[in-house]
Amino acid sequence: MKRTCAKWMAVFVACISFSTSCTKKLQDADLSIVESLASKNSPPELRRQHSTPIFDENYDWAEYDRILRELKELTSKVNDRTWNEFINHLDDDRYCSTVITQNGATLNLTVGHVCRNVVAATLRAGYDFRIPTRSFEDQLILNRIAGFSAFSEMKTLLSNNTSKSILQLQLTFGENALRNLNDTDLPTSIKQEWASQIKENLKQLERTGQFESANWFAGEQFEVYTKAIADRLRTSIPNE
Secondary structure, eight states, X not given: OHHHHHHHHHHHHHHHHHHHHHHHHHHHHHHHHHHTXXXXXXXXXXXXXXXXXXXXXXXXHHHXXXXXXXXXXXXXXXXTTTHHHHXXXXXXXXXXXXXXXXXXXXXXXXXXXXHHHHHHHHHHHHHHTTOOOOSHHHHHHHHHHHTOSSHHHHHHHHHTXXXXXXXXXXXXXXXXXXXXXXXXXXXXXXXXXXXXXHHHHHHHHHHHOOOOOOOOSSSSSOEEOOHHHHHHHHHHSOOO
């Protein structure tokens, strides 16, 4: 009997040890998701009203390409387990990458900038995935009606909803958006169209019980640089 008890105790201890080891590996993997966004490069100097970056001659373009791959896959790694890692790095000012925005400006992305965009895109995904945005202004309106047109507002709203899952957050922010839609300057026909789509989106979330994944940095929002472009800019733009 004692041998049997000892045997089962050994199995129990082994299972606990294995579970602890797996948990630690998952936690380490969660941390590495955000840590992988921090580039080993230094950000380029931006000249001509932030339209022209001057990359250092020793800028590591293999590292630049690695970061781009991480960015393109990032939203697929968002889940309830990894969510807090993005929240915890909203203010992270480490350099991530340099891209061209929709309005033609060059932006030195920080890790915090990326995390803020991923969080905002995920919160919005629950209610806007059927809405055809016509302009960058439409995207700003979709943020504003949910209550986080400014970074400080988003942080406050998130701090007041720390116990909610991503699904619950999407439902909460979707309901906010639906209530605030009438306060916008959008044409009545657009308001009606968006309201109908938001209601359908929220019904789908409730029906499936699954949060809607975001689609940020899939390639269409930003243009990227290459070594050839960087070399040409460095030699053609005089010191200013």
